Amino acid sequence: MRWLLGALGALLGVYGGWLLLSRQDADRLLDAATWLVAGVVVHDLVLAPLWLLVVAVAGQLLPRPLQAPALVVGVVVGAVTLLAVPVLGRFGARADNPTLLDRDYALGWLAFVAVTVGVVAAAAVVRSRQSSKQSSRQPSRQPSRQQSGRRPGGPGPGGR
Amino acid sequence: MSRLPVPREDSFGSRLRSAAVAARVGLWLGVCFTICFATGLLSHYAQNVDHPIPFPTSPSWGYRLTQGLHVTTGTAAVPLLLVKLWAVYPKLFARPPRGLRRLAVEGLERASIAVLVATAIFQLASGLLNSAQWYPWAFSFRATHYALAWVAIGALVVHVAVKLPVIRAALGADVDDTALDRPSATRVGAVSRRGLLRTTWLAAGVAVLATAGSSVPLLRRVSVLGVRSGDGPGGVPVNKSARAAGVTASATSASYVLEVVVAGTTHRWSRDDLLALPQRTETLPIACVEGWSAEGTWTGVRLRDLLDLAGAPAGADVEVTSLQESGPFRVTRLQANFADDDRTLLALGLAGEPLSLDHGYPARVIAPNRPGVLQTKWVRRLEVLA
Numbered sequence: 001m002r003w004l005l006g007a008l009g010a011l012l013g014v015y016g017g018w019l020l021l022s023r024q025d026a027d028r029l030l031d032a033a034t035w036l037v038a039g040v041v042v043h044d045l046v047l048a049p050l051w052l053l054v055v056a057v058a059g060q061l062l063p064r065p066l067q068a069p070a071l072v073v074g075v076v077v078g079a080v081t082l083l084a085v086p087v088l089g090r091f092g093a094r095a096d097n098p099t100l101l102d103r104d105y106a107l108g109w110l111a112f113v114a115v116t117v118g119v120v121a122a123a124a125v126v127r128s129r130q131s132s133k134q135s136s137r138q139p140s141r142q143p144s145r146q147q148s149g150r151r152p153g154g155p156g157p158g159g160r
Numbered sequence: 161m162s163r164l165p166v167p168r169e170d171s172f173g174s175r176l177r178s179a180a181v182a183a184r185v186g187l188w189l190g191v192c193f194t195i196c197f198a199t200g201l202l203s204h205y206a207q208n209v210d211h212p213i214p215f216p217t218s219p220s221w222g223y224r225l226t227q228g229l230h231v232t233t234g235t236a237a238v239p240l241l242l243v244k245l246w247a248v249y250p251k252l253f254a255r256p257p258r259g260l261r262r263l264a265v266e267g268l269e270r271a272s273i274a275v276l277v278a279t280a281i282f283q284l285a286s287g288l289l290n291s292a293q294w295y296p297w298a299f300s301f302r303a304t305h306y307a308l309a310w311v312a313i314g315a316l317v318v319h320v321a322v323k324l325p326v327i328r329a330a331l332g333a334d335v336d337d338t339a340l341d342r343p344s345a346t347r348v349g350a351v352s353r354r355g356l357l358r359t360t361w362l363a364a365g366v367a368v369l370a371t372a373g374s375s376v377p378l379l380r381r382v383s384v385l386g387v388r389s390g391d392g393p394g395g396v397p398v399n400k401s402a403r404a405a406g407v408t409a410s411a412t413s414a415s416y417v418l419e420v421v422v423a424g425t426t427h428r429w430s431r432d433d434l435l436a437l438p439q440r441t442e443t444l445p446i447a448c449v450e451g452w453s454a455e456g457t458w459t460g461v462r463l464r465d466l467l468d469l470a471g472a473p474a475g476a477d478v479e480v481t482s483l484q485e486s487g488p489f490r491v492t493r494l495q496a497n498f499a500d501d502d503r504t505l506l507a508l509g510l511a512g513e514p515l516s517l518d519h520g521y522p523a524r525v526i527a528p529n530r531p532g533v534l535q536t537k538w539v540r541r542l543e544v545l546a
Contacts, residue, residue: 005317005321006321009319015310027298035282035286035297036279037278039281040278048249051246075363076362076366083288084385086288086294092292097400097404099392099397101292109384112384
């Protein structure tokens with residue numbers, strides 16, 4: 001079953017490779033290959049280390065209760081900003097076509113960040129109030145959440 | 161000279177970087193890629209000249225839906241792919257195993273992953289740039305995006321085949337189960353695995369809301385990062401302007417006539433002649449391959465009426481030629497089922513006004529359920545093919 005699936009995948013991939021190589025000349029193919037490699041290099045050697053650095057610095061600078069909300073904001077804003085690069089830079093804008101890229105993207109981005117920060121902050125406040133109420137009622141429950149590390153079959157939510 | 165500190169697989173201690181997270185995010189990434197692939201194939205087929213199986217003309221909003229889905233799922237896949245790659249990043253630094261056989265097997269697996277990651281990033285990045293009409297490359301977008309879609313889906317199927325036991329075990333167990341974790345992945349972070357997953361779904365949802373307004377009118381005001389606001393002459397945006405197509409002079413020339421060629425005989429109509437024929441009004445969407453779409457109320461001559469006047473039989477394909485001097489869609493094929501559909505118009509007006517120059521003045525084709533690039537503007541000639 002798995003071998004069959006693997007063979008099917010390989011077949012699809014080979015067909016795609018043949019399509020790629022048979023329909024464009026060498027110059028254009030070289031350009032496509034450059035973009036293929038560049039994507040991996042930019043992610044693995046630039047974006048991923050950059051994110052590691054940001055998380056490490058934030059972990060040092062931010063007090064513990066702020067770290068979780070900051071991470072949520074960081075993931076949402078980071079991912080959406082990355083995919084908005086083409087509109088934020090307005091690289092495809094054309095003087096003869098006012099219907100393309102026709103928003104104020106800088107203002108839109110600021111609004112998006114403000115709403116994200118606001119919603120996550122509000123959720124964090126509601127959450128911490130709820131958990132402080134809960135922990136004052138059941139003081140023993142909270143710490144067990146932290147213990148699911150390397151204990152297969154151990155107590156807490158880590159066990160099955 | 162000191163060496164760069166290259167991390168090892170066990171340098172990464174966060175317990176969030178786990179098979180449990182990778183499998184769950186990967187599942188939804190797989191769903192998005194499958195929808196992208198299926199809708200992409202459909203769009204590619206719709207743009208082909210020959211249709212061995214006729215592309216349906218109904219529902220008129222079919223292509224609007226599938227192409228909107230294509231771009232939306234591609235957009236949602238960006239946060240998913242980022243988190244997926246983050247979860248498995250330590251694997252990049254895994255030491256190669258000992259023994260020739262194991263080395264060969266792992267080498268093959270790693271090669272398939274390299275292909276998968278490279279094509280996945282390429283497809284999402286090139287698609288995003290294309291939807292914003294930014295082309296900083298020399299390769300042919302359509303040919304490359306199409307070919308690499310097959311490579312990406314093939315590599316994805318191989319990846320699922322290789323990882324099936326792990327995927328099954330991870331999805332079958334609780335998200336906090338540690339049985340599949342790397343030995344070093346024990347550090348508790350700022351959020352739990354559930355928290356990270358919820359954050360990922362949130363990021364994907366926000367990415368869709370922030371951009372989908374270009375195809376979903378209800379979201380227009382919310383989609384602050386959408387490529388288009390949806391405004392334009394007659395309430396319909398413009399993909400390529402008359403100036404960019406180089407037709408400003410020929411489209412406004414007093415000597416413009418539409419030629420309809422049937423069996424070697426050429427029939428000619430000026431725009432006034434066309435306006436004197438019975439006018440029909442149809443509400444049809446225009447849906448671009450770049451993902452945006454808008455509905456318009458088009459007025460003009462029913463194409464079948466015009467073909468009847470020229471003595472063309474039903475059931476024949478029509479070759480449509482634009483006033484454009486160049487461009488890949490200067491000449492398009494209107495397949496017989498589209499040419500004969502009652503809703504297909506040679507449109508002369510939009511939203512109760514004469515067609516604007518950027519929307520294809522003096523006359524354009526508008527047919528139900530077709531990619532926007534085939535709704536030829538500035539029509540100069542219709543040739544009925546035998």
